[in-house]
Amino acid sequence: MVDTQKFIQYFRTKKITSFTYLNITQFLGALNDNIYKLLIAFFLIQQLGADRSYLIFSTTGAIFVLPFLLFSSNSGTLADRFSKRNIIVFTKILELLVMSMGLMAFAFESVAFSYVTLFMMATQSAIFGPSKYGIMPEIVEIEKIPRANGLLTSFTFLAIIIGTFLASFITDITDRNFILAALSCTLISLAGVMMSFGIEYTPPSGSIKRLDVRFLRDIYKTLKVSYHVPSLLPAILGSAFFLFLGAYVQLNIIPFAMEALGLTDVQGGYLFLLTALGIGTGAVLAGRISGKVVELGIVPTAACGITICLFLIDYYSSSLTIIIPLILITGILGGMYQIPLDSFIQIASPNESRGQVIAATNFLSFSGVLLASMMLYLLSGVIGLRADQGFSVLGVFAGCVTIYFSFQFYDYVSRFVGMILSKLHFSTTYEGLDNIPSEPALYVCQHTAWNDTLLMLGAQRLRMRFFIQNEQEHKGWMKRLYKFLRVVFIPEVETLSDNLESIHSIGKTLRRGISICIFVENMAIEDEINMILSSTAFCDVLKAHETKIIPVKIEKGAKEKSHRFLPMLMNRIHIPAYLTFYQPKEIA
Incomplete structure (x- = not known):
């Protein structure tokens, strides 16, 4: 039998920090999420037909978001009551079991079982989220958190880029053999379990709060607590808006590429990869600019740049040579916008309720994803706007958010501008x-x-x-x-x-x-x-x-x-x- 303590001690004696193990663990998890989501979509299209692809993508999107809305609050409570490191290890083991379920779903060609597997995959990700972000102040020095968040976000979007590519690549080279494709996901999950053991043990934060199915009430109470911490609630709302913004861009980018640029759907997918690459780059830049202190003054500045880029994407919608750098710049500004907010939420949240604050942020963020889907349907399906015009509408929303943050973070902006001058x-x-x-x-x-x-x-x-x-x-x-x-x-x-x-x-x-x-x-x-x-x-x-x-x-x-x-x-x-x-x- 394998001696578990010796197995764990092996990782701890290596000259690798707990943050590095955490970063690798979350990278493998994000990679698996993106590969498996697309594999299920390809599998369902094969089973149900390409003519039902719109229904398939909307259904899988809703199923994947649902656990984040249902379990985010209680996941935060778990993170505050128990060791965040132990929760991370548990979710990685759960992910391995879910991937085994995925193998069975593909083997039996079961549509219903595939949906169940996707729901379980999202559930373990929802449990993992609050502990992943909540453990940062416990394993990383306070002055290094902005840069660490930049690396974490960069690796997340690197996982999105690689995962999006590998899902199509594996499907092609295996000639749509989804059992072999799912086996690769299982191996990635196994690697994630091994890496999670390298994270050092962190004690519980001391919260005695119990789980409560009335999660909306918990989220409301958490937001009330956040309101009394200077700038924390605006940071939470700003972080949620980023996911709304990113989700709309992701949903709208392929229709935009097909309608305005005359590209295929596959070619349009590469434009989203540019966005993800830009966000990762912007995340690193934000970490370097912030240095040892969270620099919230970047947020309104980046939001202003995003607003301008969204309007320019609509204005130059027929020119691919202009659209490519605009989308990349939008991604870079998005990363610079998000990292200071995430870092501030982690640092400013009260220690005994940090997990709940992060869980409430996740709930609002994934509510933003649902709103983005509804907005896309409203603008394209009901009102009949073109995809490029949708970016201008999004620019109006981003402009309003820029004005809001300019007032909420005015002192941060003036300090940031003064520092540059x-x-x-x-x-x-x-x-x-x-x-x-x-x-x-x-x-x-x-x-x-x-x-x-x-x-x-x-x-x-x-x-x-x-x-x-x-x-x-x-x-x-x-x-x-x-x-x-x-x-x-x-x-x-x-x-x-x-x-x-x-x-x-x-x-x-x-x-x-x-x-x-x-x-x-x-x-x-x-x-x-x-x-x-x-x-x-x-x-x-x-x-x-x-x-x-x-x-x-x-x-x-x-x-x-x-x-x-x-x-x-x-x-x-x-x-x-x-x-x-x-x-x-x-x-x-």
């Missing part, structure tokens, strides 16, 4: 970066010029609100910049204790998880901080939010002009700047 405008040297806390803080520094705001935004990765002493008249363009950054003009620090409006605004900002930067005119920063500490009302606000005070010194050099063309150009743009962050001061 800072890197373009300054060549900055930092000292004391270790003194910058991971939680919101109060920064006090001398105000030397309008671009001090850019330096502070580029120096740290948290959202920041600026409070500037209103001692001078500003130009029109500077007023517009300050309005974009939501700068608050305040009186001199000595009178802050009497300015309840400013103190209330500072407290509200800290409560939302946003740092405060107070720009003062006095070069003696310590004197200004002492004045702050002498204000009882101000200190009460800082104590309530356990906020540290950090003195900051800003120095700027002069532009260099005696260089050759390119260095001279860069030095004319870049201003040398030096930022020093001193030791935080605690409130007594």
